[in-house]
Amino acid sequence: MSNVRALIGPSILNSDLSRLYEESQKLLDNGADYLHLDVMDGHFVPNLTFGHPVVKCLRSKIKDAFFETHMMVSKPEQWIAPMADAGVNQYTFHIEPVNNVEDICRKIKEHGMKVGLAIKPGTPVAEVEKYVNISDMILIMTVEPGFGGQKFMEDQMIKVKHLREHYPLLNIEVDGGVGPSTINCCANAGANMIVSGTAVIGAQDQAATIKLLRETVQEAIKKL
Numbered sequence: 001m002s003n004v005r006a007l008i009g010p011s012i013l014n015s016d017l018s019r020l021y022e023e024s025q026k027l028l029d030n031g032a033d034y035l036h037l038d039v040m041d042g043h044f045v046p047n048l049t050f051g052h053p054v055v056k057c058l059r060s061k062i063k064d065a066f067f068e069t070h071m072m073v074s075k076p077e078q079w080i081a082p083m084a085d086a087g088v089n090q091y092t093f094h095i096e097p098v099n100n101v102e103d104i105c106r107k108i109k110e111h112g113m114k115v116g117l118a119i120k121p122g123t124p125v126a127e128v129e130k131y132v133n134i135s136d137m138i139l140i141m142t143v144e145p146g147f148g149g150q151k152f153m154e155d156q157m158i159k160v161k162h163l164r165e166h167y168p169l170l171n172i173e174v175d176g177g178v179g180p181s182t183i184n185c186c187a188n189a190g191a192n193m194i195v196s197g198t199a200v201i202g203a204q205d206q207a208a209t210i211k212l213l214r215e216t217v218q219e220a221i222k223k224l
């Protein structure tokens, strides 16, 4: 795993979204490696957040940070061009509603973005494993997508372990209920990209929490 890096990407989902720029900048100042932006369409998941116009406004104020959009949408192909135009670096979409995953991956790359592939807790890892070679990252959801602040699903670690065993250099992300009390589990299973929403946003000391998450993953990477 020599080339796999521990990266912490806070989710701003449960922050004060009327202060999206300030909250995002604060996370970056406190050591976030990237921002995980949760996009929901009210169809793939029973919730709504924001879309490319908001991401574009955020990008106009934050020039340098790496933006990942977590696309919890039924038609991921529809938002590739607008998200690229908004300045997104990585377009992570769920494979469940999609007929032709390869096609969407190709379009995302043509638009200059990295590709992330996400699966819900009920989706077998084999469903996404077949696309490992055409993606930049696999996201194993550790809650049902749709809402922040849910309980971490430890049973999803078997998928992370499987991927890490077979793909030592793969970027593996976990998302949902991840924080200081669950990071050991994720790190030991082999996750190296950590999304954390409520635990970071609500922390007394954001910088210390982000540091703890990163150091825990770094330690696990050394052992693996």
Ligand SMILES: O=C(CO)[C@H](O)[C@H](O)COP(=O)(O)O
Pocket: 011, 013, 014, 036, 038, 070, 072, 143, 144, 145, 146, 147, 148, 149, 150, 175, 176, 177, 178, 195, 196, 197, 198, 199
């Ligand atoms: O994709 C998501 C929900 O669908 C969020 O990224 C995730 O829930 C992060 O928030 P928290 O750490 O509070 O669970």
Ligand SMILES: [Fe+2]
Pocket: 011, 036, 037, 038, 070, 175, 195
């Ligand atoms: Fe997310």
